Amino acid sequence: MNKTFMTVLAVLLVALGVITAGALFTVQQTEQAIVMQFGKPQRVIQEPGLNFKLPFVQDVVYVDKRVLSVSTQREEVVTRDQKRLMVDSFARFRIANPLQYYQSYGNLQIANQRLETILNSQLRQNLGRQNLNNIVSGERYNLMNQIREQVNKEAAASGIDVIDVRIVRADLPKENSDKVFDRMRSQREQEAKEIRATGAELAQGITANADRMRTILVAEAQRDADILRGEGDAEKNRIFAEAFGRDEDFFAFYRSMQAYRGAMRSDDTSMVLSPTSEFFRYFNQQSTNGQRPD
Structure with a gap:
C-alpha cells in the first residue's frame, strides 16, 4: 500500500508541477x-511580471514593447519640377495597442x-508636390x-x-548628377570669367587714373621747375x-675765364686758333708792376 500510495503521490506531484508550469508565465x-x-484573445498584459493562464487551454503571444525601426528600399521620386530623386528613408515606431496590432498583422x-x-x-505623394x-x-x-x-x-x-x-x-540619379555637375561647373566658370573681367576693368581704371595723376604731377613739377x-x-x-x-x-x-674753363675742360684739349685771336686776348696781356695794361 505504501508503495502504491507513494507512486500515486509522485504522479500527482508531477502532474501538479506540469499544470503549474503551464499556468504561469512571465512578461x-x-x-x-x-x-x-x-x-x-482574452486579455492584454502590458506590465512586466508573473501572470497566470489556464493550462492547456490558453496560450500567450508576446509582442515587442521597444521602439522598432523599418527602412524602405531606395525609391525613385519625381518632384513637382520634374526632377528625379533616389530617396532612402526609415521610420521608428512602437506597438501601442498589442491587440489591434495582432489582429491586423x-x-x-x-x-x-x-x-x-x-x-x-x-x-511619393509629399515629395512629388515639392520642388x-x-x-x-x-x-x-x-x-x-x-x-x-x-x-x-x-x-x-x-x-x-x-x-x-x-x-x-x-x-539625383547618376546620369542626372553628371548633367547637374556639368551645368554647375559651367555656371561657376561663367561667374569666374565675369569676376575676372570686372577685376581687369577695375585694374585698367586704376592704372589709367594713376597714369593721369602721374602726368599731372610731372607736369606741375616741370612747370614749377621752369x-x-x-x-x-x-x-x-x-x-x-x-x-x-x-x-x-x-x-x-x-666771361673770358668761363669760356676758357669750358673750352679747356680735358687735359688733351687741342685748339687751332690764330694767336692774335680775340679768344686769347687775356693770354697775350702781361702784367706791368702788377697792373693789367689797357
Missing part, C-alpha cells in the same frame, strides 16, 4: 502579452512590410513631420504609433647786368 520589461484561448514581418508600403506611398530646392534645403524637416503625421494616421488603426520618419538620402629756373636765370642776368654796369672790364674778364 519581461521589453514585452507585452496577449492571452489567447482557442485562437481568440499577426507578426512583425507583415507589420514591417505594411509600414514600408505606407511610408513609400507617403514619400527639388525645398527637398534638399531646410524645408526637409517640415516635410518629414508631414510624412510622419500621415503615416501615423494610417498606422494608428492597426495599433502602431509612428514616432519619427527620416529621409536618409535624397540623391618757373624756378626762369626766376634763377632772371636773377642771374640781373646780377650779371648789375656787375657789368659796375665794371665792364671785370665782367669781360670773368
Whole structure:
C-alpha cells in the first residue's frame, strides 16, 4: 500500500508541477502579452511580471514593447519640377495597442512590410508636390513631420504609433548628377570669367587714373621747375647786368675765364686758333708792376 500510495503521490506531484508550469508565465520589461484561448484573445498584459493562464487551454503571444525601426528600399521620386530623386528613408515606431496590432498583422514581418508600403506611398505623394530646392534645403524637416503625421494616421488603426520618419538620402540619379555637375561647373566658370573681367576693368581704371595723376604731377613739377629756373636765370642776368654796369672790364674778364674753363675742360684739349685771336686776348696781356695794361 505504501508503495502504491507513494507512486500515486509522485504522479500527482508531477502532474501538479506540469499544470503549474503551464499556468504561469512571465512578461519581461521589453514585452507585452496577449492571452489567447482557442485562437481568440482574452486579455492584454502590458506590465512586466508573473501572470497566470489556464493550462492547456490558453496560450500567450508576446509582442515587442521597444521602439522598432523599418527602412524602405531606395525609391525613385519625381518632384513637382520634374526632377528625379533616389530617396532612402526609415521610420521608428512602437506597438501601442498589442491587440489591434495582432489582429491586423499577426507578426512583425507583415507589420514591417505594411509600414514600408505606407511610408513609400507617403514619400511619393509629399515629395512629388515639392520642388527639388525645398527637398534638399531646410524645408526637409517640415516635410518629414508631414510624412510622419500621415503615416501615423494610417498606422494608428492597426495599433502602431509612428514616432519619427527620416529621409536618409535624397540623391539625383547618376546620369542626372553628371548633367547637374556639368551645368554647375559651367555656371561657376561663367561667374569666374565675369569676376575676372570686372577685376581687369577695375585694374585698367586704376592704372589709367594713376597714369593721369602721374602726368599731372610731372607736369606741375616741370612747370614749377621752369618757373624756378626762369626766376634763377632772371636773377642771374640781373646780377650779371648789375656787375657789368659796375665794371665792364671785370665782367669781360670773368666771361673770358668761363669760356676758357669750358673750352679747356680735358687735359688733351687741342685748339687751332690764330694767336692774335680775340679768344686769347687775356693770354697775350702781361702784367706791368702788377697792373693789367689797357
